[in-house]
Amino acid sequence: MVQKKKSPKEILAERDKYLAGWQRAQADYVNLQKEMEENRSKYAAYAKQDILEEILPIIDHFEEGLKHIPKDQKKESWITGIEHIKKQLDDFCGRQGLESFGKKGDEFDPEKHEALSQEENDKMEGKVIKVVKKGYIRGEKVIRPAQVVVGSKAKKK
Amino acid sequence: MSKILGIDLGTTNSCMAIIEGGQPKVLENAEGNRTTPSVVAINKNGERLVGAAAKRQAVTNPENTLYSIKRLIGRRFEDAEVQDAVKTLPYKLVKSGNNVKVEMNGKEHTPQEISAMILAKMKSDAESKTGETITDAVITVPAYFDDSERKATKEAGEIAGLNVKRIINEPTAAALAYGFEAKKDEKIAVYDLGGGTFDISILEVSEDTVEVKATNGDTHLGGDDFDTEIINWILKEFENQEGVDLSKDPLALQRVKESAEKAKIELSTAQQTEINQPFITSGDDGPKHMVMTLTRAKLEDLVGPLVEKTFEPLKKALADASVEKGDIKEIVLVGGQTRMPLVQQKVEEFFGKKPHTGVNPDEVVAMGAAVQAGVLQGDVKDVLLLDVTPLSLGIETMGGVMTRLIERNATIPTSKSQIFSTAADNQPSVEIKVYQGEREMAEDNKQLGRFMLDGIPPAPRGVPQVEVTYDIDANGILNVKAVDKATNKEQKITISGSTGLSEDEVEKMKKDAEDHAEEDKKKKELIELQNLADTLIHTTEKALKDAGDKVTEEERKPIIEKMEALKGVKDGKDVEALKKASEELSEEIQKIGEKLYTQNDDNKDNTDQKTAEGQGEEQKKDEPVEAEFTEKK
Numbered sequence: 001m002v003q004k005k006k007s008p009k010e011i012l013a014e015r016d017k018y019l020a021g022w023q024r025a026q027a028d029y030v031n032l033q034k035e036m037e038e039n040r041s042k043y044a045a046y047a048k049q050d051i052l053e054e055i056l057p058i059i060d061h062f063e064e065g066l067k068h069i070p071k072d073q074k075k076e077s078w079i080t081g082i083e084h085i086k087k088q089l090d091d092f093c094g095r096q097g098l099e100s101f102g103k104k105g106d107e108f109d110p111e112k113h114e115a116l117s118q119e120e121n122d123k124m125e126g127k128v129i130k131v132v133k134k135g136y137i138r139g140e141k142v143i144r145p146a147q148v149v150v151g152s153k154a155k156k157k
Numbered sequence: 158m159s160k161i162l163g164i165d166l167g168t169t170n171s172c173m174a175i176i177e178g179g180q181p182k183v184l185e186n187a188e189g190n191r192t193t194p195s196v197v198a199i200n201k202n203g204e205r206l207v208g209a210a211a212k213r214q215a216v217t218n219p220e221n222t223l224y225s226i227k228r229l230i231g232r233r234f235e236d237a238e239v240q241d242a243v244k245t246l247p248y249k250l251v252k253s254g255n256n257v258k259v260e261m262n263g264k265e266h267t268p269q270e271i272s273a274m275i276l277a278k279m280k281s282d283a284e285s286k287t288g289e290t291i292t293d294a295v296i297t298v299p300a301y302f303d304d305s306e307r308k309a310t311k312e313a314g315e316i317a318g319l320n321v322k323r324i325i326n327e328p329t330a331a332a333l334a335y336g337f338e339a340k341k342d343e344k345i346a347v348y349d350l351g352g353g354t355f356d357i358s359i360l361e362v363s364e365d366t367v368e369v370k371a372t373n374g375d376t377h378l379g380g381d382d383f384d385t386e387i388i389n390w391i392l393k394e395f396e397n398q399e400g401v402d403l404s405k406d407p408l409a410l411q412r413v414k415e416s417a418e419k420a421k422i423e424l425s426t427a428q429q430t431e432i433n434q435p436f437i438t439s440g441d442d443g444p445k446h447m448v449m450t451l452t453r454a455k456l457e458d459l460v461g462p463l464v465e466k467t468f469e470p471l472k473k474a475l476a477d478a479s480v481e482k483g484d485i486k487e488i489v490l491v492g493g494q495t496r497m498p499l500v501q502q503k504v505e506e507f508f509g510k511k512p513h514t515g516v517n518p519d520e521v522v523a524m525g526a527a528v529q530a531g532v533l534q535g536d537v538k539d540v541l542l543l544d545v546t547p548l549s550l551g552i553e554t555m556g557g558v559m560t561r562l563i564e565r566n567a568t569i570p571t572s573k574s575q576i577f578s579t580a581a582d583n584q585p586s587v588e589i590k591v592y593q594g595e596r597e598m599a600e601d602n603k604q605l606g607r608f609m610l611d612g613i614p615p616a617p618r619g620v621p622q623v624e625v626t627y628d629i630d631a632n633g634i635l636n637v638k639a640v641d642k643a644t645n646k647e648q649k650i651t652i653s654g655s656t657g658l659s660e661d662e663v664e665k666m667k668k669d670a671e672d673h674a675e676e677d678k679k680k681k682e683l684i685e686l687q688n689l690a691d692t693l694i695h696t697t698e699k700a701l702k703d704a705g706d707k708v709t710e711e712e713r714k715p716i717i718e719k720m721e722a723l724k725g726v727k728d729g730k731d732v733e734a735l736k737k738a739s740e741e742l743s744e745e746i747q748k749i750g751e752k753l754y755t756q757n758d759d760n761k762d763n764t765d766q767k768t769a770e771g772q773g774e775e776q777k778k779d780e781p782v783e784a785e786f787t788e789k790k
Contacts, residue, residue, distance in 0.1 A: 110200070110206055110211065115217045
């Protein structure tokens with residue numbers, strides 16, 4: 001078997017193809033490095049968000065707990081101490097750029113609110129009548145929508 | 158040419174991916190999520206909502222919130238599935254000719270139009286993500302979709318402004334995501350357990366096609382049923398503990414649902430998890446807390462019957478395809494529920510081989526759609542196909558240990574160097590033995606070649622530096638070179654066909670390594686300890702000799718005793734005895750080591766200083782690694 005000789009034209013074409021491929025590979029690599037750098041900071045932000053998301057239920061439960069303090073004990077100093085701890089937690093969230101939102105009377109907005117149920121209430125139609133869980137926003141991103149109960153028009157009897 | 162978008166248009170969630178740099182990559186939607194709920198709604202202000210926002214307002218607006226539209230697309234109104242939907246879906250379905258339409262905000266829409274709204278959101282989110290105009294798409298459909306359902310899906314794409322380049326089967330896409338289109342004449346099973354549906358497909362890959370041989374499933378079995386089992390267990394458990402039935406309290410039930418889902422996810426990696434929902438409700442005697450432990454064993458107990466339910470359709474599909482389960486070469490898992498270890502384990506038990514789990518099961522179909530898109534736009538073909546080494550390549554070092562230079566799955570061409578040294582004093586030559594494989598001991602791997610590097614000038618062991626370089630070129634040809642850094646003398650060998658193993662051989666070698674992993678680890682540990690003991694004895698002897706009369710007979714005695722003790726156990730197999738004897742000797746030698754140092758500081762004896770330096774027990778990383786370059790005569 002004899003190997004067919006390539007014409008100079010073919011060899012040149014092949015060279016151009018390989019050169020282009022090599023240049024592309026070099027460029028791809030440089031681009032990849034840039035992208036990796038970008039991704040690194042993005043992932044760091046992601047990782048932070050992950051942790052923040054895990055803290056939110058703990059804050060919910062803390063707040064729920066504070067609501068259950070018997071009236072006659074509210075002024076006691078150990079309760080005040082616990083409230084200070086709560087404040088530290090809130091300050092921490094503030095420093096991380098977390099802002100809570102959602103209160104009674106807000107206009108229901110599915111971009112920010114998750115409706116768990118609705119209750120008949122003519123005056124509050126389309127409005128939040130109860131916040132079950134506060135929502136959190138960080139920068140422009142809704143980290144967690146607020147879980148709410150929405151008012152609806154009373155059905156005619 | 159603009160990118161072609163790969164879209165997995167799902168019943169409950171949809172996902173999209175593109176090819177970037179030859180690899181499929183999932184695109185996040187505008188909200189930053191990797192999947193988009195397949196839900197469309199029109200709210201009271203007449204605004205159209207798609208995705209998460211539509212889902213979140215569903216309870217306030219059930220008659221104008223459309224979901225599960227995939228169950229209706231391309232179907233006739235009389236179809237059983239549609240009749241079923243009429244009864245269960247909260248929005249209105251109307252008959253239009255033979256077909257079905259849905260009502261939203263008083264207006265009738267075809268299912269295509271609704272699916273188009275989802276596709277349009279994905280198109281626009283993809284455009285803002287990539288900064289390119291997207292005009293073309295590949296959309297996936299279930300393998301059992303008939304012509305009319307496929308045509309309707311294509312129409313949906315066109316309404317959304319997408320030129321649908323191809324409609325492909327979901328199981329085929331999953332196989333593409335794993336690159337199985339290259340597996341000629343193989344049979345593949347795709348096990349898809351999603352949120353609400355179960356599908357099993359048997360595929361056959363031939364010269365240029367992937368054919369669906371049979372498909373089966375259960376349109377009402379999925380992860381949601383698993384959640385329900387857990388929720389019911391929690392409710393019952395809580396009722397037993399506290400005597401309160403939470404199922405009537407929608408807000409408490411919401412919390413139970415969330416914790417059930419969280420527990421399920423956590424139990425995929427942990428053996429047990431705590432369900433902790435303080436203040437879940439209030440009784441006459443104050444607040445009540447839900448705190449209970451769910452173990453993986455209990456969870457598997459609860460959902461075991463659901464997993465078993467998937468095997469009936471699976472057996473039917475095999476029978477329909479006239480395929481024995483032993484003929485199935487690859488098993489692909491799709492759908493979030495397949496992350497559950499029990500599901501993976503049962504599937505493995507059934508087929509007698511491990512299913513593939515490398516690609517995120519929620520995204521694997523969209524990834525496959527992107528792969529198909531890449532083939533269509535020529536991206537995948539154009540990209541230089543980079544091969545990988547199927548098995549690790551390494552060198553035999555002291556005690557017969559396999560020291561890897563190039564790890565398996567390294568993309569080639571690649572090259573790695575490491576510096577080795579001699580194992581004995583005045584060793585004139587080293588032998589380089591090149592091995593391939595995953596076992597810890599060199600002799601259990603495949604020897605590819607060997608050569609000698611001689612002419613090493615006389616020197617104490619550990620001093621000569623021999624740089625060994627492994628280089629694999631794009632054709633898989635391995636060049637091994639050894640250079641003595643002192644004399645620059647070099648020796649090399651070229652091994653072609655280092656990647657030329659058949660797939661069965663590679664698999665066998667990998668499996669071998671897995672099977673022997675434990676015992677190999679122990680063996681390697683023992684040898685490493687023996688090597689360490691050997692070094693320790695050597696340095697001790699040297700230190701005593703160098704110290705001369707600085708160390709008294711009295712001080713020598715316990716050291717020599719301990720050293721003899723270590724020599725006694727050194728070649729045995731008792732790891733504990735070896736460890737103990739090494740530690741004892743090392744403690745003893747440190748005593749005089751301190752003495753040597755302090756004395757050296759006093760008289761600044763340079764030669765002694767050098768010796769002391771060489772006595773470090775642990776070697777730093779960049780220092781030469783001792784290799785078994787035994788003397789050959």
